[in-house]
Structures are given as C-alpha cells and as structure tokens.
Amino acid sequence: MTFLRDPRFATLALLxxxxxxxxxxxxxxxSGSSSTSTGTTTPSGxxxxxxxxxxxxxxxxxxxxxxxxTVCVPGTSSCQTIDNIQIDTGSYGLRLLSGALTLTLPxxxxxxGSALVECTExxxxxxxxxxxxxxxxxxxxxxxxxAVQLIGDAxxxxxxxxxxxxxxxxxxxxxxxxxxxxxxxxxxAQDCGDFCAESIxxxxxxxxxxxxxxxxxxxxxxxxxVQNPVILFAKDNNGTIISLPSVATQGASxxxxxxxxxxxxxSNNQSGTQTVVPIATTGADxxxxxxxxxxxxxxxxxxxxxxxxxxxxxxxVTACTNANFKSxxxxxxxxxxxxxxxxxxxxxxSENFSVTDAETLSASFTAxxxxxGTNPQSMSFDWGLPFFxxxxxATAIQGYxxxxxxxxYIAF
Amino acid sequence: MTLRxxxxxxxxSTIAVGSCWSCAAFATxxxxxxxxxxxxxxxxxxxxxxxxxxxxxxxxxxxxGTVVREYAALDGNVFAVTWHGPFVPNLKQMLGRYFDEFSxxxxxxxxxxxxVQVNQSDLVVQSSGHMRAVSGRAYLPQAIPGGVxxxxxx
Numbered sequence: 001m002t003f004l005r006d007p008r009f010a011t012l013a014l015l016x017x018x019x020x021x022x023x024x025x026x027x028x029x030x031s032g033s034s035s036t037s038t039g040t041t042t043p044s045g046x047x048x049x050x051x052x053x054x055x056x057x058x059x060x061x062x063x064x065x066x067x068x069x070t071v072c073v074p075g076t077s078s079c080q081t082i083d084n085i086q087i088d089t090g091s092y093g094l095r096l097l098s099g100a101l102t103l104t105l106p107x108x109x110x111x112x113g114s115a116l117v118e119c120t121e122x123x124x125x126x127x128x129x130x131x132x133x134x135x136x137x138x139x140x141x142x143x144x145x146x147a148v149q150l151i152g153d154a155x156x157x158x159x160x161x162x163x164x165x166x167x168x169x170x171x172x173x174x175x176x177x178x179x180x181x182x183x184x185x186x187x188x189a190q191d192c193g194d195f196c197a198e199s200i201x202x203x204x205x206x207x208x209x210x211x212x213x214x215x216x217x218x219x220x221x222x223x224x225x226v227q228n229p230v231i232l233f234a235k236d237n238n239g240t241i242i243s244l245p246s247v248a249t250q251g252a253s254x255x256x257x258x259x260x261x262x263x264x265x266x267s268n269n270q271s272g273t274q275t276v277v278p279i280a281t282t283g284a285d286x287x288x289x290x291x292x293x294x295x296x297x298x299x300x301x302x303x304x305x306x307x308x309x310x311x312x313x314x315x316x317v318t319a320c321t322n323a324n325f326k327s328x329x330x331x332x333x334x335x336x337x338x339x340x341x342x343x344x345x346x347x348x349x350s351e352n353f354s355v356t357d358a359e360t361l362s363a364s365f366t367a368x369x370x371x372x373g374t375n376p377q378s379m380s381f382d383w384g385l386p387f388f389x390x391x392x393x394a395t396a397i398q399g400y401x402x403x404x405x406x407x408x409y410i411a412f
Numbered sequence: 413m414t415l416r417x418x419x420x421x422x423x424x425s426t427i428a429v430g431s432c433w434s435c436a437a438f439a440t441x442x443x444x445x446x447x448x449x450x451x452x453x454x455x456x457x458x459x460x461x462x463x464x465x466x467x468x469x470x471x472x473x474x475x476x477g478t479v480v481r482e483y484a485a486l487d488g489n490v491f492a493v494t495w496h497g498p499f500v501p502n503l504k505q506m507l508g509r510y511f512d513e514f515s516x517x518x519x520x521x522x523x524x525x526x527x528v529q530v531n532q533s534d535l536v537v538q539s540s541g542h543m544r545a546v547s548g549r550a551y552l553p554q555a556i557p558g559g560v561x562x563x564x565x566x
Contacts, residue, residue, distance in 0.1 A: 043431050060522065072481050090526050090542030121500045122525040123546060124518065125540050165504035165511075168518035168528060168537075183545065191543055201476040201499040284479065286498065287545025300496065304542055308459070308524045311540065326521075377496075377537030377547045378563060384524075 032256070043243060043258050043268040046140025047236045053255040053367040053385070057084045057100075058178050062366055063385040065242070065309035066279065067259055071134040073105060074145050079135075080131065086178040087242065087259060089395050090411075091184030092191045093226030094136065094148040095120065095127065099173050100180035100398030105132040105150060110218065114208035117156050117215060117259045118149050119163035120191070120228065121203065124389045125171035126153040128159045130209075136229055138183075143232035147224060147268040151177065158213035167205040182306075183229070185259075187279055187408030188287075190225040190397050197222050217350050231397060236262025238400035239407060241269055242305055246390030249334055249356055251365035255389075264395050271394065271404040271411065275349045277303070277341045279408040281398065289410065290342030291381040296340065300380040303393065307384030309368075310353060311375040312339075319374070320358055328358040328373040339381060353387070439470065440508035441493050441550055445484035464564075466557045469489070474501065483551075483565060491555035492565045496547030500539075507550055510535050558565070 001086040031038035042300030051067045065087040071094075080103045082096065120127040129151040136146045152172030159343045160171065171177045184191065192205050197219055200206075205219035206225070232236050242259035260269045277289050280299075291301035293312055309328070314337070320330035334356045340348040356370025369386045387393070404411055439445045447469070448564030460471040470482045476495030484490050488510050493506045504511045514537045517530030530537045556562070 032437075064524070088525070092543055120543075122543075123541055124523040124525055124528040161504075162502075165502045167503070168499045168511075168515040168530075173526075178522070187540065188544060193544065195476065195498065201477065201478075202474070203455060203500070203502050205499075274437070284496065285545075287493075287542065300541070300545070300547055302542055302545070304526060304541070306524060307526045311527065326531065374529075376540040376549075378566065380540060380547065382526065382540060384526075 009187060013389070027331070035350060037227050043260055045260075045266055045268045047261040047266055048268065049139040049141075049259040049261075051129065051244075051257050051259045052083075053257075054253075055366050056086070056178055057174050057180055057386045061076055061175050061178055061308070062361075063368060063371060064366075065244075065257075065305055065385060065388075067138070067183065069098070069181070070137040070254055071103065071105075071148070072137075073103060074133050074135050082180050086179040086182045086306065088182050088304070089186045089240075089242070089393075090186050090302065090304035090306040091122075091182060091187050092188050092228040094134075094146065094181065094229050095129075095151050095226070096148060096181040097172075097174045097179070097183070098129065098150050098152040098154065101150065105134060107132055107150075107153075107155065108147060108224070110208045110324070112209045114218075115156065116194045116210045116218075116220065116224070117164065117207045118191075119160070119205055119207065120149060121149070121163075121205070122165040122171065125169045125176065126159070126163050126167040127171050127177065128156070128163055129153045129172070130156050131224075136232075138171060138229075139259075139261070141233045141236060143229055143234075146229050146232055146367065147227050147378055148229075149226050151181075156209055156212055156215075158215075160204075160205045160207065160215055162217070163207075179262060182224075183226060185395065186304075186397050187239075187410070189228050189231050192220075192225055193222060196220055196225060209233050210280060226262045228397060230261060231400070236269070236316070236400055238265065239394060239396040241265040241392050241394045242388055243392045244388050244390065247369045249354065249370055251361055251368040252363060253366045255367040260392075263396055263404070270393075271402055274394070274404065274411045275341065276332065276343065276345050276404050276411040277349075278405075279398075279410065281408065288380075291339050291383075292342060293339040293381055294350065296360050298381045301382065302380070303383040303387060305385055305388055305393075307382050308370040309373050309384050310386050311373050311382035311384065313375050317355055317372075322359055325358045328371070329355050330357045331355055332357055334370055373401070418477055427458075439482050439484070439490050440506060441490055441510050442552060442555070443490055443508055444488050445470065445490050446457065462501065474499075476501075480506070481566070485555065485557050491557070492549060492551035494547075494549040494565055496541075498544050498546075500546050500548075503550075507537070510537075510550070512554075
C-alpha cells in the first residue's frame with residue numbers, strides 16, 4: 001500500500017494541499033483498493049447515469065464525483081461525449097472547459113447582438129467564458145437548447161478586471177479547473193436567478209461583449225441565464241438523487257454509483273421514508289440549511305457533492321501538523337462524532353460521522369469517507385462528498401414538488 | 413492587450429447600483445476606515461456603525477444582498493473584513509494591497525470550488541459556500557487589538 005508519506009506524494013502535494021490526500025492515479029488497484037458496495041443497490045433505467053469517484057483529468061482529485069455528458073450543436077447530429085464532468089450539487093448549470101471541447105458551438109447573443117459572456121465566481125477561482133446553447137443528453141434524458149457556459153473560450157480571451165476581483169485565481173483550463181466541465185445540479189434552477197434579471201451584482205456575473213474584448217455588464221432574463229439542465233428534461237425534472245456505495249474507513253478507489261434524475265417520477269427514484277432538510281430561500285441564510293454541532297446552531301451549513309471533505313470546526317479534534325494537510329484533521333485514530341440537522345417544524349435528525357487521520361490516507365485511493373477539515377466559516381458545517389457515501393441523497397429544486405414536499409430541500 | 417472593459421462599466425450600466433460601491437473610496441484591509449465616513453456613493457447601500465469598545469464595526473448591506481462588515485481598531489485602521497450573502501463582494505477592493513498575497517497563497521494550494529483558505533503569519537483569508545450563498549473573512553493577525561478573539565469576526 002502506498003501511503004502519503006511516499007516520496008511520490010511529496011511531488012503531488014504542492015498541487016493538492018487543499019484537497020488533502022490527492023488520489024495518485026498511477027497506482028490505482030493497489031492492495032485493498034477495491035471499493036465496497038454495501039448500503040445501496042444499483043438502480044437501472046433511462047434516468048440513471050453512471051458516476052465514479054476518480055482522480056479526475058488532473059490526476060489529483062479526491063472525493064470528487066464525475067460522469068460524462070453528450071452535447072450537440074442544437075438541431076444537428078454534430079455531437080461530442082465528454083467525460084470527467086464533475087457532479088456538483090453546490091452550483092447550477094453545465095459548464096464545459098473549452099480545452100476539452102472539440103465541437104464549435106455558436107455563442108449566445110443578447111437582444112442587441114452582443115455575445116453573452118459570464119464570469120462564474122467560484123470561491124476558489126473565477127471562470128470566464130461565453131454562453132452557448134447545446135442539445136444535451138445524460139443517460140436517457142435529453143433537453144434541447146440548454147444554456148451552458150464555455151469556460152476559457154478563445155473567442156473571448158480578455159477577462160474584465162471586475163471579474164478577476166471576485167476570486168483569487170483564474171480557472172479557465174482543465175488543469176486549473178480540475179475537470180473537463182461541471183454539472184451543477186443543486187437546488188436552484190439558474191446560476192443567478194431573479195436578481196440578475198433585474199440588477200447587476202458587483203462584481204458582475206453577466207456581460208454583453210460587442211467584440212472579443214469590449215464587454216459591459218448586463219442584466220439577463222432568468223430563462224437566458226445558465227440553466228440547471230434537470231429542469232429542462234421532459235420528465236424526471238424536479239430534482240436528482242445521488243446514490244453511492246459505502247466506502248471502507250481506510251478509503252478505496254474504483255468507487256462507482258448512480259445519478260438518478262427525478263424524484264418520485266419513476267419506480268427507481270421513490271422518496272420512501274427519509275429525512276428532509278429544508279433550505280432557506282429568504283433572509284441572510286438563503287441557500288443554506290441548518291446544522292447543530294457542539295451545541296451551536298450553524299445557520300450557513302450545506303450538503304454539497306462538490307465539496308471534497310466534511311468541513312466543520314471542532315477544536316477537540318487534532319489538526320494536522322504536516323504543511324501538506326494544513327486545515328485538515330489528523331486525530332491519529334478515527335474519531336466518531338455527531339451532529340443534528342435542523343428540519344422543519346422544529347424537528348431534528350441526528351447524523352453520526354467519522355474523522356480519519358488525513359495523513360494516514362493512502363495516495364493510491366480516491367475516496368476517503370473520513371476526510372475532514374476546518375471550515376473557513378465558523379457558522380457553517382459543509383457536508384461534502386463523504387456524506388454521500390453509503391446512501392441516496394436527493395436534491396429537490398426550488399419550486400418543484402415531490403411526494404416529500406416542495407424544493408429546495410435535501411433528503412436522505 | 414489593453415483592457416477596455418472597466419471604464420465602460422461605469423458609463424453604461426445605468427442599473428448597476430452595486431457597481432458604484434467599488435468605485436467608492438471604500439475602507440480596505442490595512443487601510444484607514446475614515447474613507448468610509450460620509451461616503452455619498454454608498455447611498456444605495458445601508459451602513460451601520462457599532463462601537464464595541466476596542467474596535468468599531470461598519471456593517472454595509474450591499475444592493476446585491478451581501479452583507480459586508482469591516483472591523484477597525486481604535487487607531488482607525490481596518491484589521492478585518494467579513495462578508496456573507498448571495499454574491500462574493502469585490503475582494504480586490506476589500507483586501508487592497510493584500511489581494512495579491514491572497515491570490516499567491518491560493519494558487520500554491522489546490523482547493524475544491526467551494527473553499528479557499530490562506531493562513532499566513534500576516535494574513536488570513538477564509539472563504540466558503542456554494543453558488544448563490546457564500547461567506548468569508550480576511551484579517552491581519554498581527555493587527556487584531558489585544559483581547560479580541562478571531563471568533564468575534566463574523
């Protein structure tokens with residue numbers, strides 16, 4: 001078994017501090033690396049896409065879920081299937097890295113004929129590029145003329161200074177972005193929503209570019225913004241379910257699962273008995289859900305397949321001293337902890353979880369259920385991909401109904 | 413290549429209420445807070461000032477819905493800034509001369525798209541969240557007034 005102390009890891013570490021363990025792709029299949037598959041059954045159907053936790057195109061991802069999508073120039077049979085698309089319930093809409101795209105897609109235009117270009121503000125970086133429409137196929141689900149973003153498109157190479165003021169670095173290549181694209185299937189229908197239809201945030205999200213380098217900020221009707229593609233499917237369009245097997249404490253590689261479209265729309269996506277965690281839609285905590293941990297109500301919490309660890313603050317858990325694992329936890333032996341989700345009507349639901357020493361994680365694995373780190377926000381508990389192992393997690397989109405209620409909510 | 417974008421933003425975006433926030437002489441990490449007082453360009457945003465003994469807090473509700481707080485020591489210098497809401501604020505403006513250090517620190521590591529942490533002896537920047545709901549803070553550890561806990565910077 002190859003451990004992170006392996007010299008091979010040292011060379012990877014610089015690239016991977018934030019994602020901690022860095023799945024080292026070259027030795028996948030090392031001893032003990034097979035994934036376990038208890039806790040869930042494998043669903044089948046035209047609404048089911050295969051997903052996998054892999055090291056990704058940059059070969060340095062951990063606890064990162066990928067799938068593939070097929071995009072076509074609208075109304076044509078000119079299509080491309082793109083793999084290594086990250087599945088992110090913490091964003092909304094499909095974004096493709098131009099470096100992974102061989103199709104030439106026509107850029108979306110504003111009413112006055114300018115190109116519609118977006119500055120996507122992820123917390124760790126900004127991604128600049130035009131909108132385009134694609135006919136989209138994922139598993140057996142299709143949608144026509146879906147507004148997506150083409151990140152790093154050579155036709156619009158000049159990033160406005162306003163955009164680069166929103167985050168610390170540019171993420172316009174496959175290498176810097178860490179994926180060939182990202183499929184944002186979180187609980188909202190658009191990446192900005194009503195605000196961008198009426199006003200312009202500062203820094204702005206949307207721009208109208210009259211030339212490759214002359215851009216002005218603009219409002220954009222919600223229907224023309226980048227769309228959560230799920231709402232555009234003819235059916236199975238009220239949300240998604242991510243189903244992953246449980247993973248052994250020491251980690252695993254080769255973990256595969258399912259992305260199921262729709263909730264209570266087919267025999268394979270029934271809600272059944274489950275815990276429903278509502279997401280706030282108004283006020284200072286809009287977009288977040290509530291978690292109580294160590295007696296404190298953390299109102300800015302979220303459940304997010306796009307976060308690669310559990311992020312929370314507990315001074316009783318030993319922090320890693322190795323600089324490569326700065327901000328992660330290294331408790332020596334695995335610790336068992338508990339938190340509660342805040343449900344509607346004042347109800348709560350207990351959630352047990354484990355924290356495994358980040359420095360003991362094998363570099364040959366890509367899935368670590370016990371990976372945890374400090375949260376940059378003291379009022380937040382971020383339930384990243386480890387939360388998804390060994391269960392089905394449903395994400396219901398705002399305004400869409402299921403038998404369990406109306407979105408936005410997360411249920412499991 | 414000459415960037416021709418920025419000037420046009422101010423001239424052409426008539427509904428960009430929030431845009432004027434960044435052209436205002438806004439108080440910035442490590443800079444004097446005084447520029448904030450009586451700032452007419454901030455009329456679209458509401459500003460509250462609270463005195464907490466060893467420091468002062470300016471709370472600014474941006475038109476975008478994001479709330480920004482700035483913490484100024486009694487010497488008048490801003491030692492911390494925090495933000496939370498639907499949109500990331502203009503961090504280059506808020507971090508000022510520390511933005512480049514933040515950028516370099518973030519590039520030296522690799523984060524998922526929903527976190528970034530830069531922890532250095534002279535600068536700490538912590539930000540997290542998902543699209544449409546983000547929060548974060550930045551502070552100068554060596555400039556925090558005595559007796560003030562980092563936990564107070566919310």
